[in-house]
Amino acid sequence: MIGYVTIGVSDMGKAKQFYGDLLGELGGKVLLDMERIAFIGESMAKPMLAVCVPFNGEPNHPGNGNMVAIPAGSKEAVDTFYHKAIELGATCDGEPGQRIPDMFYGAYVRDPDGNKLAFFEFS
Template sequence: MIGYVTIGVSDMEKAKKFYTDLLGDMGAKLLLDMGRIAFIGESMKSPMLAVCTPFDGTPNHPGNGNMLALQPGSKEAVNTYYQKAIELGATCDGEPGQRIPDQFYGAYVKDLDGNKLAFFHFG
């Protein structure tokens, strides 16, 4: 259903490195680089993350209430990806932990441009 999600960035090279380094263990790689927009994912037939500089030429800014949620497969993996994001320069926006007892475990970071990411596991 979802083809790709786009995140506005200020520095394409830094954003491509951040997301390919962060998501590489999930099988993601740079699939297509068109200059102001680049697609990262497992394949062009799977959901992708696109990083781009805004089309209108104005500075990017993270949306209030917008968030990209990634499901790495386990609570341990949530912890691992949270820590990896922090090591790559992201800032904490909610340390890993159980949010809803026995239902939702999550961690939250903001990327290099302030875009909010969640790593989560149900169960």
């Protein structure tokens, strides 16, 4: 249903490194790099995350209420992705924990440009 989600960044090199390192364990890698925009994922046939410098040349701005949610595969993996993101320069926006009893476990970070990410597991 979703082909890709695009988030604005201020430094393409830094963003590609951050997301390549963070999503590598899920098979994520830079699949297409067109200087201003790069697509990261497992394959062009699966949902991807695109990082880009805004087309209009204006500074990027993380949206209020916008978030990219990444299925981690387990509660333990949520913890691992959260800590890896922090290690790579993200900031905490909600430590790992049970959010909805017996249903949703998640953690939240902001990437180096302030874009919000969630790692989650429905149980």
